[in-house]
Amino acid sequence: MKYNFDKLINRRGTNAIKYDFSIREGMPEDVIPMWVADMDFQSPPAVIEAVIKAARHGVFGYPSNPYKCFEAVYNWFSSRFNWNTEYEWLIQTPGVVYALATAIRALTDPGDSILIQRPVYHPFSNLIRVNKRKLVNSPLVNVNGRYSIDFDDFEAKIVENNVKLFLLCSPHNPVSRVWSKDELNKLGEICLKHDVIVVADEIHCDFVFQGRHYMFASLKKEFLDNTITCTAPSKTFNLAGLQAANIFIANKAIRDKFKEEMKRSGYSHINLIASAACQAAYKYGADWLDELNLYLEGNISFVKSFLTRKMPEITLSDPQGTYLLWMDFRKYKLGENELENILINKAKIWMNKGSMFGVEGKGYYRMNIALPRSLLYKALEQLSSAFGAI
Ligand SMILES: Cc1ncc(COP(=O)(O)O)c(C=O)c1O
Numbered sequence: 001m002k003y004n005f006d007k008l009i010n011r012r013g014t015n016a017i018k019y020d021f022s023i024r025e026g027m028p029e030d031v032i033p034m035w036v037a038d039m040d041f042q043s044p045p046a047v048i049e050a051v052i053k054a055a056r057h058g059v060f061g062y063p064s065n066p067y068k069c070f071e072a073v074y075n076w077f078s079s080r081f082n083w084n085t086e087y088e089w090l091i092q093t094p095g096v097v098y099a100l101a102t103a104i105r106a107l108t109d110p111g112d113s114i115l116i117q118r119p120v121y122h123p124f125s126n127l128i129r130v131n132k133r134k135l136v137n138s139p140l141v142n143v144n145g146r147y148s149i150d151f152d153d154f155e156a157k158i159v160e161n162n163v164k165l166f167l168l169c170s171p172h173n174p175v176s177r178v179w180s181k182d183e184l185n186k187l188g189e190i191c192l193k194h195d196v197i198v199v200a201d202e203i204h205c206d207f208v209f210q211g212r213h214y215m216f217a218s219l220k221k222e223f224l225d226n227t228i229t230c231t232a233p234s235k236t237f238n239l240a241g242l243q244a245a246n247i248f249i250a251n252k253a254i255r256d257k258f259k260e261e262m263k264r265s266g267y268s269h270i271n272l273i274a275s276a277a278c279q280a281a282y283k284y285g286a287d288w289l290d291e292l293n294l295y296l297e298g299n300i301s302f303v304k305s306f307l308t309r310k311m312p313e314i315t316l317s318d319p320q321g322t323y324l325l326w327m328d329f330r331k332y333k334l335g336e337n338e339l340e341n342i343l344i345n346k347a348k349i350w351m352n353k354g355s356m357f358g359v360e361g362k363g364y365y366r367m368n369i370a371l372p373r374s375l376l377y378k379a380l381e382q383l384s385s386a387f388g389a390i
Helices: 045-057 067-081 096-107 123-130 151-161 181-193 252-264 272-284 286-310 336-346 373-388
Strands: 090-093 113-116 134-137 141-143 146-148 163-169 197-201 227-231 245-249 324-328 364-368
Touching: 045 272, 067 090, 067 272, 090 096, 090 252, 096 123, 096 163, 096 197, 096 227, 096 245, 096 252, 113 123, 113 151, 123 134, 134 151, 151 163, 151 181, 163 181, 181 197, 245 252, 286 324, 286 373, 336 373
Parallel strands: 113 134, 113 163, 163 197, 197 227
Antiparallel strands: 090 245, 141 146, 227 245, 324 364
16 A cells, blocks of 8 residues: 555644544543544645645735636546536535535525435534524435435425425435435436425545445436535545535526525635645545545444454444444443443543434444544454443
Protein backbone atom coordinates (compact mmCIF):
# COMPACT_ATOMS: atom_id res chain seq x y z
CA MET A 1 0.00 0.00 0.00
CA LYS A 2 1.21 3.49 -0.89
CA TYR A 3 -0.71 5.17 1.95
CA ASN A 4 -0.42 4.27 5.59
CA PHE A 5 -3.85 4.00 7.18
CA ASP A 6 -2.38 2.12 10.15
CA LYS A 7 -0.69 5.29 11.40
CA LEU A 8 -2.07 6.44 14.75
CA ILE A 9 -2.63 10.19 14.73
CA ASN A 10 -3.22 12.02 17.97
CA ARG A 11 -6.30 14.18 17.46
CA ARG A 12 -6.70 15.20 21.09
CA GLY A 13 -6.19 18.89 21.67
CA THR A 14 -6.93 19.76 18.02
CA ASN A 15 -10.52 20.95 18.56
CA ALA A 16 -11.81 17.74 17.01
CA ILE A 17 -15.41 17.25 18.10
CA LYS A 18 -14.90 13.47 18.01
CA TYR A 19 -12.16 13.60 20.66
CA ASP A 20 -12.08 16.89 22.48
CA PHE A 21 -15.63 17.00 23.71
CA SER A 22 -15.67 13.60 25.35
CA ILE A 23 -15.18 14.96 28.86
CA ARG A 24 -17.78 17.69 28.44
CA GLU A 25 -20.16 14.97 27.26
CA GLY A 26 -19.48 13.02 30.46
CA MET A 27 -17.27 10.36 28.85
CA PRO A 28 -14.22 8.78 30.49
CA GLU A 29 -11.03 10.46 29.29
CA ASP A 30 -9.74 7.30 27.59
CA VAL A 31 -12.97 6.49 25.72
CA ILE A 32 -12.39 5.42 22.09
CA PRO A 33 -14.55 7.67 19.89
CA MET A 34 -16.38 5.74 17.19
CA TRP A 35 -19.31 8.08 16.78
CA VAL A 36 -19.42 11.19 14.52
CA ALA A 37 -18.77 10.41 10.84
CA ASP A 38 -15.25 11.64 10.29
CA MET A 39 -12.16 9.49 9.91
CA ASP A 40 -9.00 9.22 11.99
CA PHE A 41 -6.91 9.33 8.80
CA GLN A 42 -5.04 12.19 7.17
CA SER A 43 -6.47 13.50 3.91
CA PRO A 44 -4.66 12.66 0.64
CA PRO A 45 -1.18 14.27 0.44
CA ALA A 46 -2.23 16.36 -2.59
CA VAL A 47 -5.01 17.92 -0.51
CA ILE A 48 -2.67 18.75 2.35
CA GLU A 49 -0.25 20.33 -0.15
CA ALA A 50 -3.01 22.38 -1.79
CA VAL A 51 -4.11 23.69 1.61
CA ILE A 52 -0.53 24.58 2.57
CA LYS A 53 0.02 26.30 -0.80
CA ALA A 54 -3.12 28.39 -0.40
CA ALA A 55 -2.17 29.24 3.20
CA ARG A 56 1.43 30.18 2.25
CA HIS A 57 0.17 32.61 -0.37
CA GLY A 58 -1.11 34.53 2.58
CA VAL A 59 -3.76 36.65 0.88
CA PHE A 60 -7.19 35.44 1.79
CA GLY A 61 -9.49 37.79 -0.09
CA TYR A 62 -12.80 36.78 -1.68
CA PRO A 63 -12.48 33.76 -3.98
CA SER A 64 -13.65 33.80 -7.59
CA ASN A 65 -16.18 31.51 -9.16
CA PRO A 66 -15.19 27.89 -8.84
CA TYR A 67 -14.84 26.76 -12.48
CA LYS A 68 -11.61 24.82 -11.91
CA CYS A 69 -13.16 23.16 -8.91
CA PHE A 70 -16.20 22.29 -11.01
CA GLU A 71 -13.95 20.65 -13.64
CA ALA A 72 -12.44 18.39 -10.99
CA VAL A 73 -15.86 17.56 -9.56
CA TYR A 74 -17.28 17.02 -13.05
CA ASN A 75 -14.51 14.53 -13.94
CA TRP A 76 -15.03 12.65 -10.69
CA PHE A 77 -18.74 12.06 -11.14
CA SER A 78 -18.38 11.43 -14.84
CA SER A 79 -15.62 8.85 -14.51
CA ARG A 80 -16.77 7.12 -11.33
CA PHE A 81 -20.54 7.26 -11.68
CA ASN A 82 -21.07 7.88 -15.37
CA TRP A 83 -22.97 11.06 -14.48
CA ASN A 84 -22.27 14.13 -16.58
CA THR A 85 -23.09 17.36 -14.80
CA GLU A 86 -23.13 20.94 -16.08
CA TYR A 87 -21.42 23.96 -14.60
CA GLU A 88 -24.60 25.95 -14.25
CA TRP A 89 -26.21 23.21 -12.14
CA LEU A 90 -23.58 23.58 -9.43
CA ILE A 91 -24.13 25.55 -6.24
CA GLN A 92 -21.51 25.34 -3.52
CA THR A 93 -22.58 25.46 0.11
CA PRO A 94 -20.75 25.14 3.42
CA GLY A 95 -22.16 21.66 3.91
CA VAL A 96 -24.81 19.17 2.93
CA VAL A 97 -26.88 19.80 6.06
CA TYR A 98 -26.95 23.50 5.16
CA ALA A 99 -28.17 22.49 1.68
CA LEU A 100 -30.89 20.24 3.11
CA ALA A 101 -32.14 23.10 5.28
CA THR A 102 -32.04 25.48 2.32
CA ALA A 103 -33.96 23.04 0.14
CA ILE A 104 -36.61 22.57 2.82
CA ARG A 105 -37.20 26.32 3.14
CA ALA A 106 -36.94 26.99 -0.59
CA LEU A 107 -39.39 24.33 -1.72
CA THR A 108 -41.93 23.97 1.07
CA ASP A 109 -43.96 26.16 3.41
CA PRO A 110 -44.40 25.73 7.15
CA GLY A 111 -46.86 22.89 7.76
CA ASP A 112 -46.01 21.09 4.49
CA SER A 113 -45.17 17.39 4.68
CA ILE A 114 -41.67 16.04 4.11
CA LEU A 115 -41.01 12.31 3.93
CA ILE A 116 -38.02 10.45 5.35
CA GLN A 117 -37.16 6.79 5.88
CA ARG A 118 -36.15 6.11 9.46
CA PRO A 119 -33.85 5.07 10.96
CA VAL A 120 -31.99 7.83 9.13
CA TYR A 121 -29.25 10.44 9.66
CA HIS A 122 -30.72 12.44 12.57
CA PRO A 123 -30.47 15.99 11.11
CA PHE A 124 -33.15 14.99 8.57
CA SER A 125 -35.74 14.88 11.38
CA ASN A 126 -34.31 17.89 13.21
CA LEU A 127 -34.33 20.10 10.13
CA ILE A 128 -37.94 19.24 9.37
CA ARG A 129 -38.95 20.04 12.95
CA VAL A 130 -37.00 23.27 13.45
CA ASN A 131 -38.30 24.55 10.13
CA LYS A 132 -41.83 23.73 11.33
CA ARG A 133 -42.67 21.31 8.53
CA LYS A 134 -44.55 18.06 9.09
CA LEU A 135 -42.39 14.95 9.41
CA VAL A 136 -43.77 11.93 7.59
CA ASN A 137 -41.95 8.67 8.16
CA SER A 138 -42.00 5.61 5.96
CA PRO A 139 -39.80 3.32 8.06
CA LEU A 140 -37.37 0.93 6.46
CA VAL A 141 -38.12 -2.73 7.04
CA ASN A 142 -35.49 -4.85 8.75
CA VAL A 143 -35.49 -8.56 8.02
CA ASN A 144 -32.58 -10.34 9.72
CA GLY A 145 -30.29 -7.32 9.41
CA ARG A 146 -31.13 -6.49 5.80
CA TYR A 147 -33.12 -3.30 5.36
CA SER A 148 -35.54 -2.70 2.52
CA ILE A 149 -38.22 -0.24 1.47
CA ASP A 150 -41.94 -0.85 1.84
CA PHE A 151 -42.98 0.82 -1.43
CA ASP A 152 -46.71 0.51 -0.72
CA ASP A 153 -46.26 2.31 2.58
CA PHE A 154 -44.00 4.90 0.91
CA GLU A 155 -46.66 5.75 -1.68
CA ALA A 156 -49.56 5.62 0.78
CA LYS A 157 -47.78 8.03 3.14
CA ILE A 158 -47.17 10.44 0.26
CA VAL A 159 -50.81 10.41 -0.78
CA GLU A 160 -52.28 10.56 2.75
CA ASN A 161 -50.08 13.49 3.76
CA ASN A 162 -49.80 15.35 0.46
CA VAL A 163 -46.01 15.11 0.74
CA LYS A 164 -44.03 17.82 -1.10
CA LEU A 165 -40.44 16.75 -0.55
CA PHE A 166 -38.60 13.48 -0.01
CA LEU A 167 -35.18 13.38 1.66
CA LEU A 168 -33.38 10.36 0.20
CA CYS A 169 -30.26 9.06 1.93
CA SER A 170 -28.19 7.07 -0.58
CA PRO A 171 -26.17 5.12 0.46
CA HIS A 172 -28.18 5.01 3.63
CA ASN A 173 -26.78 6.19 6.95
CA PRO A 174 -27.03 4.46 9.44
CA VAL A 175 -28.17 1.09 8.04
CA SER A 176 -25.37 0.88 5.40
CA ARG A 177 -27.64 -0.01 2.49
CA VAL A 178 -26.57 0.74 -1.07
CA TRP A 179 -29.85 1.12 -2.94
CA SER A 180 -30.16 -0.88 -6.15
CA LYS A 181 -31.07 0.67 -9.48
CA ASP A 182 -34.44 -0.99 -9.25
CA GLU A 183 -35.17 0.40 -5.79
CA LEU A 184 -34.12 3.91 -6.82
CA ASN A 185 -36.22 3.72 -9.97
CA LYS A 186 -39.27 2.66 -7.98
CA LEU A 187 -38.82 5.53 -5.50
CA GLY A 188 -38.26 7.99 -8.33
CA GLU A 189 -41.37 6.93 -10.26
CA ILE A 190 -43.57 7.24 -7.18
CA CYS A 191 -42.20 10.72 -6.50
CA LEU A 192 -42.79 11.80 -10.11
CA LYS A 193 -46.33 10.42 -10.04
CA HIS A 194 -47.21 12.50 -6.97
CA ASP A 195 -45.16 15.66 -7.69
CA VAL A 196 -42.76 15.08 -4.83
CA ILE A 197 -39.37 16.75 -5.29
CA VAL A 198 -36.41 14.56 -4.27
CA VAL A 199 -33.48 15.86 -2.27
CA ALA A 200 -30.87 13.13 -2.73
CA ASP A 201 -28.19 13.19 -0.05
CA GLU A 202 -25.43 11.15 -1.70
CA ILE A 203 -22.57 12.25 0.55
CA HIS A 204 -21.55 8.60 1.17
CA CYS A 205 -21.50 7.66 -2.55
CA ASP A 206 -17.76 6.92 -2.58
CA PHE A 207 -17.96 4.20 0.09
CA VAL A 208 -19.55 1.19 -1.54
CA PHE A 209 -18.51 -2.37 -0.67
CA GLN A 210 -21.29 -4.36 -2.33
CA GLY A 211 -23.05 -3.64 -5.61
CA ARG A 212 -22.58 -0.16 -7.07
CA HIS A 213 -23.83 3.30 -6.36
CA TYR A 214 -26.12 4.94 -8.91
CA MET A 215 -26.47 8.70 -8.72
CA PHE A 216 -30.22 9.02 -8.41
CA ALA A 217 -30.46 11.94 -10.88
CA SER A 218 -28.46 10.00 -13.48
CA LEU A 219 -31.09 7.29 -13.85
CA LYS A 220 -33.62 9.19 -15.90
CA LYS A 221 -34.00 12.69 -17.39
CA GLU A 222 -37.26 13.16 -15.46
CA PHE A 223 -35.50 12.32 -12.18
CA LEU A 224 -32.75 14.83 -12.98
CA ASP A 225 -35.39 17.53 -13.46
CA ASN A 226 -36.98 16.65 -10.15
CA THR A 227 -33.92 16.38 -7.92
CA ILE A 228 -31.50 18.34 -5.79
CA THR A 229 -28.34 16.20 -5.59
CA CYS A 230 -26.17 16.79 -2.55
CA THR A 231 -22.54 15.72 -2.79
CA ALA A 232 -19.40 16.71 -0.92
CA PRO A 233 -15.72 15.86 -0.67
CA SER A 234 -16.07 15.95 3.12
CA LYS A 235 -16.80 12.27 3.85
CA THR A 236 -14.77 10.91 0.93
CA PHE A 237 -11.54 12.78 1.69
CA ASN A 238 -12.13 13.60 5.37
CA LEU A 239 -12.57 17.34 4.87
CA ALA A 240 -15.65 18.00 7.02
CA GLY A 241 -13.87 20.73 8.99
CA LEU A 242 -13.22 22.70 5.80
CA GLN A 243 -16.90 22.91 4.97
CA ALA A 244 -17.54 22.56 1.27
CA ALA A 245 -20.37 20.80 -0.50
CA ASN A 246 -21.30 20.58 -4.18
CA ILE A 247 -25.02 20.70 -4.80
CA PHE A 248 -26.35 19.98 -8.31
CA ILE A 249 -29.73 21.26 -9.46
CA ALA A 250 -30.49 20.84 -13.16
CA ASN A 251 -34.02 22.24 -13.04
CA LYS A 252 -33.72 26.02 -13.34
CA ALA A 253 -36.94 26.81 -11.51
CA ILE A 254 -35.88 24.68 -8.52
CA ARG A 255 -32.34 26.08 -8.69
CA ASP A 256 -33.58 29.66 -8.66
CA LYS A 257 -35.69 28.99 -5.59
CA PHE A 258 -32.72 27.39 -3.86
CA LYS A 259 -30.48 30.36 -4.75
CA GLU A 260 -33.11 32.81 -3.56
CA GLU A 261 -33.23 31.05 -0.20
CA MET A 262 -29.42 31.18 0.03
CA LYS A 263 -29.61 34.92 -0.59
CA ARG A 264 -32.05 35.24 2.28
CA SER A 265 -29.51 33.64 4.59
CA GLY A 266 -26.75 35.94 3.24
CA TYR A 267 -24.48 33.19 1.96
CA SER A 268 -22.63 33.55 -1.33
CA HIS A 269 -19.46 31.44 -1.77
CA ILE A 270 -17.38 28.76 -0.07
CA ASN A 271 -14.04 29.72 1.40
CA LEU A 272 -10.80 29.86 -0.50
CA ILE A 273 -9.02 27.04 1.33
CA ALA A 274 -12.00 24.70 1.11
CA SER A 275 -12.20 25.32 -2.61
CA ALA A 276 -8.49 24.52 -3.10
CA ALA A 277 -8.88 21.34 -1.03
CA CYS A 278 -11.98 20.25 -2.94
CA GLN A 279 -10.28 20.74 -6.29
CA ALA A 280 -7.13 18.84 -5.29
CA ALA A 281 -9.14 16.03 -3.71
CA TYR A 282 -11.22 15.30 -6.78
CA LYS A 283 -8.30 15.85 -9.14
CA TYR A 284 -5.63 13.79 -7.38
CA GLY A 285 -7.40 11.74 -4.71
CA ALA A 286 -8.59 8.68 -6.68
CA ASP A 287 -5.79 6.24 -5.85
CA TRP A 288 -5.84 7.33 -2.19
CA LEU A 289 -9.58 6.64 -2.04
CA ASP A 290 -9.23 3.26 -3.72
CA GLU A 291 -6.64 2.20 -1.13
CA LEU A 292 -8.73 3.65 1.68
CA ASN A 293 -11.71 1.58 0.54
CA LEU A 294 -9.60 -1.58 0.61
CA TYR A 295 -8.53 -0.70 4.14
CA LEU A 296 -12.11 -0.01 5.24
CA GLU A 297 -13.24 -3.28 3.68
CA GLY A 298 -10.55 -4.97 5.76
CA ASN A 299 -11.89 -3.24 8.88
CA ILE A 300 -15.42 -4.36 8.07
CA SER A 301 -14.34 -7.99 7.56
CA PHE A 302 -12.42 -7.80 10.82
CA VAL A 303 -15.50 -6.61 12.74
CA LYS A 304 -17.70 -9.22 11.07
CA SER A 305 -15.46 -12.13 11.96
CA PHE A 306 -14.80 -10.78 15.46
CA LEU A 307 -18.52 -10.57 16.18
CA THR A 308 -19.22 -13.99 14.71
CA ARG A 309 -16.51 -15.57 16.83
CA LYS A 310 -16.81 -13.65 20.06
CA MET A 311 -20.11 -11.77 20.23
CA PRO A 312 -22.71 -13.65 18.18
CA GLU A 313 -25.46 -11.92 20.18
CA ILE A 314 -24.82 -8.76 18.17
CA THR A 315 -26.46 -8.72 14.73
CA LEU A 316 -24.61 -6.61 12.20
CA SER A 317 -26.67 -5.16 9.37
CA ASP A 318 -25.37 -6.14 5.97
CA PRO A 319 -22.55 -3.56 5.50
CA GLN A 320 -22.96 -2.55 1.87
CA GLY A 321 -21.79 1.04 2.02
CA THR A 322 -20.57 3.94 4.24
CA TYR A 323 -17.95 3.44 6.96
CA LEU A 324 -20.70 3.22 9.58
CA LEU A 325 -21.82 -0.14 10.92
CA TRP A 326 -25.28 -0.69 12.33
CA MET A 327 -25.31 -3.09 15.25
CA ASP A 328 -28.30 -4.66 16.93
CA PHE A 329 -27.72 -5.22 20.65
CA ARG A 330 -31.31 -6.22 21.47
CA LYS A 331 -30.49 -9.88 22.19
CA TYR A 332 -28.79 -8.74 25.39
CA LYS A 333 -32.20 -7.54 26.63
CA LEU A 334 -30.75 -4.53 28.42
CA GLY A 335 -32.46 -1.22 29.13
CA GLU A 336 -31.23 1.79 27.16
CA ASN A 337 -29.38 3.36 30.09
CA GLU A 338 -27.83 0.11 31.20
CA LEU A 339 -26.57 -0.61 27.68
CA GLU A 340 -25.18 2.91 27.30
CA ASN A 341 -23.46 2.64 30.68
CA ILE A 342 -21.73 -0.64 29.74
CA LEU A 343 -20.57 0.74 26.40
CA ILE A 344 -19.25 4.02 27.74
CA ASN A 345 -17.96 3.13 31.19
CA LYS A 346 -16.98 -0.54 30.85
CA ALA A 347 -16.16 -1.06 27.17
CA LYS A 348 -15.05 2.57 26.95
CA ILE A 349 -16.19 3.01 23.39
CA TRP A 350 -18.34 5.91 22.27
CA MET A 351 -20.78 5.12 19.47
CA ASN A 352 -24.01 6.75 18.35
CA LYS A 353 -27.07 5.48 20.17
CA GLY A 354 -29.50 4.04 17.60
CA SER A 355 -32.56 5.86 18.93
CA MET A 356 -31.10 9.17 17.78
CA PHE A 357 -31.93 8.05 14.22
CA GLY A 358 -35.57 7.43 15.16
CA VAL A 359 -37.39 5.11 17.56
CA GLU A 360 -36.79 2.33 15.05
CA GLY A 361 -33.14 2.41 16.15
CA LYS A 362 -33.80 1.61 19.79
CA GLY A 363 -31.42 -1.13 20.98
CA TYR A 364 -28.99 -0.48 18.10
CA TYR A 365 -25.69 1.42 17.95
CA ARG A 366 -23.84 2.97 14.99
CA MET A 367 -20.14 2.24 14.94
CA ASN A 368 -17.67 4.31 12.88
CA ILE A 369 -14.91 1.98 11.70
CA ALA A 370 -12.79 4.60 9.87
CA LEU A 371 -9.85 4.30 12.22
CA PRO A 372 -6.52 2.42 12.30
CA ARG A 373 -7.01 -1.30 12.70
CA SER A 374 -5.00 -1.54 15.91
CA LEU A 375 -7.42 0.89 17.55
CA LEU A 376 -10.39 -0.98 16.11
CA TYR A 377 -8.97 -4.19 17.53
CA LYS A 378 -8.55 -2.56 20.95
CA ALA A 379 -12.12 -1.26 20.86
CA LEU A 380 -13.56 -4.67 19.98
CA GLU A 381 -11.52 -6.42 22.66
CA GLN A 382 -12.83 -3.90 25.20
CA LEU A 383 -16.37 -4.45 23.93
CA SER A 384 -16.12 -8.19 24.24
CA SER A 385 -14.63 -8.14 27.74
CA ALA A 386 -17.28 -5.67 28.93
CA PHE A 387 -20.04 -7.97 27.68
CA GLY A 388 -18.26 -11.17 28.70
CA ALA A 389 -19.27 -10.54 32.29
CA ILE A 390 -22.99 -10.18 31.48
C1 LIG B 1 -26.13 11.38 5.25
C2 LIG B 1 -25.29 12.54 5.69
N1 LIG B 1 -25.56 13.77 5.20
C3 LIG B 1 -24.84 14.85 5.57
C4 LIG B 1 -23.81 14.74 6.49
C5 LIG B 1 -23.06 15.96 6.94
O1 LIG B 1 -22.77 16.77 5.88
P1 LIG B 1 -22.09 18.19 6.08
O2 LIG B 1 -21.01 18.04 7.10
O3 LIG B 1 -21.59 18.51 4.71
O4 LIG B 1 -23.16 19.12 6.51
C6 LIG B 1 -23.52 13.49 7.03
C7 LIG B 1 -22.46 13.35 8.04
O5 LIG B 1 -22.33 12.38 8.71
C8 LIG B 1 -24.28 12.37 6.62
O6 LIG B 1 -24.02 11.15 7.10
